[in-house]
Amino acid sequence: MKLRKASALAAAVLALSLTATACGSNDDDEGSGGGGSGDGDSLTIGIKFDQPGLGLKTPEGDYTGFDVDVATYIAGKLGVSPENIEWVEAPSAERENLLKRGDVDFIVASYSITDERKEQVSFAGPYFMAHQDLLMRAGEGVSNPDEINDLTLCSVTGSTSAQHVHDDFAPDAQLQEFGTYSECLTGLESGAVDALTTDDSILAGYAAQEQNQGKFELAGLELSDEPYGVGIPHGDTELQEQINDAIREMEEDGSWQEAIERNFGPANYEAEEAPEITETS
Structure with a gap:
């Protein structure tokens, strides 16, 4: 296990302060970020x-x-x-x-x-344990994996989700990758893509946001574990x-x-x- 101690700079400051005086403060070894207190x-x-x-x-x-x-x-x-x-x-x-x-x-x-x-x-x-699913615009859902062939799917770079659907369920589906799920969601809302595919837990989180309620719905397909x-x-x-x-x-x-x-x-x-x-x- 690799636990990180206080930064080298903070440690050096502390050492110098202890050398200079016997009543130094602990303020100098407090990290300003998440680096700990020493x-x-x-x-x-x-x-x-x-x-x-x-x-x-x-x-x-x-x-x-x-x-x-x-x-x-x-x-x-x-x-x-x-x-x-x-x-x-x-x-x-x-x-x-x-x-x-x-x-x-x-x-x-x-x-x-x-x-x-x-x-x-x-x-x-x-x-x-999550399951892969699709998030689509409300009222535009699909009932079985075969229908995915007609869709343009969005997922994020480095995720296996869209490629998994393409390889195992819908070889004719078009794939579109963005850097983040938020970008995919923007594309879904604008009509640039037909579905955002990733884990149902992630999709549910987006669908439940106040600004998204009523706009999107999960297809309810458990495409993977x-x-x-x-x-x-x-x-x-x-x-x-x-x-x-x-x-x-x-x-x-x-x-x-x-x-x-x-x-x-x-x-x-x-x-x-x-x-x-x-x-x-």
């Missing part, structure tokens, strides 16, 4: 910034969503308080790079566990075990269910029970 460990965690219900950065600078709650709970079990967490945006296309470069300690960002991804990074969990895992550096079995233990505790003490109801309840989204943990060393 009195304990801190964590840098990757999340999504634009996924309502899962990982969202609000205009006020707060972070909300189920993934944020899971990450905060895990951090607490690792001895890190919420104020010592630095949140880093983890776009789908950058998640592996963030872990391989060491820019984050772990990632909780609707990160589906796949064999291909496990060649580059490791996972703990899963902590949630998407087990969400916590992305960690490849081969870090110690961190994997610690996170798995934290996930189990979150489920057992009721915090997991509380987070589900808090984040998905307003969307009338019925999540499955917590999945069995499969990612072990």
Whole structure:
């Protein structure tokens, strides 16, 4: 496990102040971001910034969503308080790079566990099971996968969603990629695309937003199983075990269910029970 201490600059300032005087203040080793206070460990965690219900950065600078709650709970079990967490945006296309470069300690960002991804990074969990679906304009839904062939699908760069639908269900469907789900939603509203495809949990979060209510609806197609895992550096079995233990505790003490109801309840989204943990060393 790679917990980040206070920055080198803050440590140097503290050392100089202790040399100069025996009554120095602790103010200089307080990080201005999420880097911690120097009195304990801190964590840098990757999340999504634009996924309502899962990982969202609000205009006020707060972070909300189920993934944020899971990450905060895990951090607490690792001895890190919420104020010592630095949140880093983890776009789908950058998640592996963030872990391989060491820019984050772990990632909780609707990160589906796949064999291909496990060649580059490791996972703990899963902590949630989603299913791929379509979000469409209200009244324009489809009733079966064959009808998807006539649609232009949108998903985000680095996500497997649109390609999965194209390869397994609708080879004639047109694919359109944008950098974020919010851009896809704008394209859906304007008519540039016919459907946004990704996990039903993500789609439900968008559909439930006040400004979107009545505009969009889920097709109700379970096109795949998407087990969400916590992305960690490849081969870090110690961190994997610690996170798995934290996930189990979150489920057992009721915090997991509380987070589900808090984040998905307003969307009338019925999540499955917590999945069995499969990612072990």
